[in-house]
Structure formats: C-alpha cells, structure tokens
Amino acid sequence: MPFMKGPAPIRRTIEYLDRNKLVLKDRVKIFSINYNTKGENHEGARQFVFWHLPQLQFKNPNIQITTFKNLTPSPFIQCYLACIFLENGEEVLMDVDFKSKDEIYERVRRIVCKSEETLKAEDKLDNPANFGSKCQKHCICEVPGQLPCPSLVPLPKSWRGKYKFQKPDEL
Template identity: 40%
Template sequence: MALRPKGRFGFRRTLEYLESGRVYLKDNVKTISVHYKTHGVGHRGLQRFWHEHIPQIQYKNPDVQIFSEKNIGELPIVRIYFGDGRKTKLDVEGKSSDTILEDLKAIAAQTGSNAGKEAKPHPADFGQIGRKCICEIPGQVPCPAKVPLQNVSHSWHNKGSSS
C-alpha cells in the first residue's frame, strides 16, 4: 500500500503535482499579491486559483514572492509587481481559476524560446548544484570535519570531558 500525503489537500504537496505546472514567469516579475475574501460568490474563482495553481507557480518560480491578503479589500484582485517598478492589476471578480491563470500567463509568463526553461538553481538547494554542505558558502561557520570548533560551550559538547 502506497503512502498518501496526509492532511487537507495533501496532493498539493506531492512532487509530481508541483512539477506538472507549466507557468514560468518573466525574469522581471518580483512579487505577486492575491487579495480575496473567504466568503462571497465573486471570490470563489480566486480562492480556487490560490489553492490549485499558486503552489505550482511558486515551485516553478522560486525567486518570485507570492502572498495573499484575505478579507482586506472588497474586490478580488491579483497584483503583479515588476523589477522595473511597474505594477499591474488583474480584476478577477467572478472569473474561474483557469481563466485567472490564462490572464496571468498573458501578462507575466515567458513566451517563445524562453518558455519552459528550467528555473535557475536556488542557493538553498544543497547537494544539487555542486555544494555538499552549507560550510562551502562564504561567511558560514566551517565544518567541524574540516576545522575544529573553538569556544564551544554547549552542554552536549562537554558531556564527555570532566570539569
């Protein structure tokens, strides 16, 4: 019997679900904010968009900050902020989640030969981009395997020694 992810909407945390997304945003897209209410008929499409499509977009575009603000404004809005200071609003009231995704693709997705390229490696992905340990990044504490630690005052470190 295969183990299934537990919890509400557990399938959204599976790797195959996250990798199935096909939206690669332009390099100059820096932030996407989603504003909706948790109740109301005109907000249902944006709520579904947040739960269905945003996890895939975040996975494919790790450098883009994506956040939501619930129950703040009256209208459901998606705001896109670009690196050059431009802002764009998508009015999504009464639209389905798939329509919202198509609108987002039309404004902020890569097109042509750049579409579908793999995202740049994220610096936090150790072991996948040539780094085996965080100590290989400048400014971090060196590995105890390479350089002995000095001035360690942890209780667990001094258990073997007599004081």
C-alpha cells in the same frame, strides 16, 4: 506519511508541482493576490490559490508571493515589476472578479508568464558543467585542470589496475 494528510494531498507531490506552466518573467519581483474567504465573486480566486499557488511558488522560488485575505471587496492580482530606468518600478493589476480558476490561470499565464517558446529556448541552453556528444565540451579532459584523455596521453602505470593488482612475476 504526514505529507499525504489534509485536503487534496496531491498538491504536495513533486509531479503535481512540476507540471505547471506558470513561470513568471524575470522582471516580476512580487506577485500578490487579494481575495476574501467568503463570497461567490471570490470563489475563482480561492480555487486559484488552493490549486495553483503552490505550483507558482515551486516554479518561481526567487519571487515573493503574497496573499491577502479579507481586505478587499473585489478580488485582484497585483504584480510588481522591476524596472531598470525607474526607481519605483511598474505594477500590473488584474481584476479577477467572478472569474473561474482556469480563467485566472490563463490570464496570469498570458500576461506575466514566459511564453512556451521562451521556456523551450531557455531549456536548450547548455549547462557548462555537462559534457558529451550534444554539449559544449565532448570530454571532461577539455575542462581546464582535468587530466588529459588516456587515449591521447597514457596514464602512469601506478594508476592502472593491470599493474597495481598483478603480481610482479606475472608481468
């Protein structure tokens, strides 16, 4: 299997990608991380990019995520936010110099990610396409354009297997 090759192939499994709690707020439009490939003060940023950036991309498919390597003396994360009232929007700048990947993860989660309560509330929002006992519609017959329930309005005899597949002399 070609996806299991390379360093740490676990990063490419669906279970690993889905386990992340980094769901960025709706206002975040661009997430940018700047770091160097050498230097001990950039180690945390390199590890964050290696372990958490694929998860971040998986959970936020509509957000532009960029990495800039070897362009800065100190590592930092920059987020561009959309603003309704201003044309240029806002920026959030986080210094991650000499921080570990876990410290960077917690800082990003606390500043630009949705809270646990928000994620649970969004998870409970019902999909209008679902129907059943815990959904907005109990039965598919309540959806406009669908046939009514056979318990309320009987189906035509030609649609029922009892009449379709039996011989006429048995009826």
